[in-house]
Amino acid sequence: MSLHDAIEQFLLIAIPALVLILINAFPSQKKN
Amino acid sequence: MYAAHFAAGLAIKGRIPRTPTWALMTAIFLPDFVWIVLAWMGIEPTQPPLGFFDDWSHSLVMVLVWSSLFAGFFWRRGWPVVLALAIAGISHFILDFLIHPAKLALYPHSSVHLGWNLWQFGLTKSWLGANRYWWYEASVLLVLISLYAWVSWKNRLSPNLVAASCILVIGLHLMAVL
Numbered sequence: 001m002s003l004h005d006a007i008e009q010f011l012l013i014a015i016p017a018l019v020l021i022l023i024n025a026f027p028s029q030k031k032n
Numbered sequence: 033m034y035a036a037h038f039a040a041g042l043a044i045k046g047r048i049p050r051t052p053t054w055a056l057m058t059a060i061f062l063p064d065f066v067w068i069v070l071a072w073m074g075i076e077p078t079q080p081p082l083g084f085f086d087d088w089s090h091s092l093v094m095v096l097v098w099s100s101l102f103a104g105f106f107w108r109r110g111w112p113v114v115l116a117l118a119i120a121g122i123s124h125f126i127l128d129f130l131i132h133p134a135k136l137a138l139y140p141h142s143s144v145h146l147g148w149n150l151w152q153f154g155l156t157k158s159w160l161g162a163n164r165y166w167w168y169e170a171s172v173l174l175v176l177i178s179l180y181a182w183v184s185w186k187n188r189l190s191p192n193l194v195a196a197s198c199i200l201v202i203g204l205h206l207m208a209v210l
Binding site: 001002003005006009010012013016017019020021023024025026027 | 034041042053054058061064065071190193201
C-alpha cells in the first residue's frame, strides 16, 4: 500500500470519528 | 464493515458514557489502524499476487492483544472504562467475523481460520443498486443503532446528541451506496 493510500484509509476513519467526537463533546444533558 | 463499527462504538458509549469518545473511536478501529501501518510497511499485503493477509492486525489473538494493551492505558479511569475499551476493540473482530475479504486467523500464520466465505456473495448486486454486503451491513447497523438509542434512553442522554450521532453513522452507510 502506498503512503497516499494509507493516508486515505486513515482519513476515511478519522474524519467521521472526529465529527462524532465533536458531537459527543457537548454535554450529554439529562432529561428532567 | 465500516459504519457498523462506528455504531458499535456508539452503543458502548451509550452504555458507559464516561468512556472518552476519542479513545472509544480509536479502540473500535484499532485493528484497522494497525492494518494501515502494516500494509504501508508491506508486512500485510493487500493486493495480488501476494494476496490478502491481515493476521497481525485482525487475527483473534492479536485483536485481544491490541485491545487489552490499549484498554490498559486507561486503568486510572476505572474498570468500566477499561472494559468498555477492551470490548470496543474485540467488537471489531466480531463484526469482521460476519463478513470480511478473507476468513480471520486464530493467530498469525495459524492454519485455523474463523468466519465464513461470504465476501464474494456480498459483492453480488442486490436491490436499489446496492450489493448484498451493503444490505448485510445495513441490518447489523440497524441492530447496533437501535441498541445505542435504547441504552442512551435508559441512561437519559440528550436526545439531540443521540440523534446527531445516529444521523452521522446512517449517513456514512448511505454514502457508501452512492
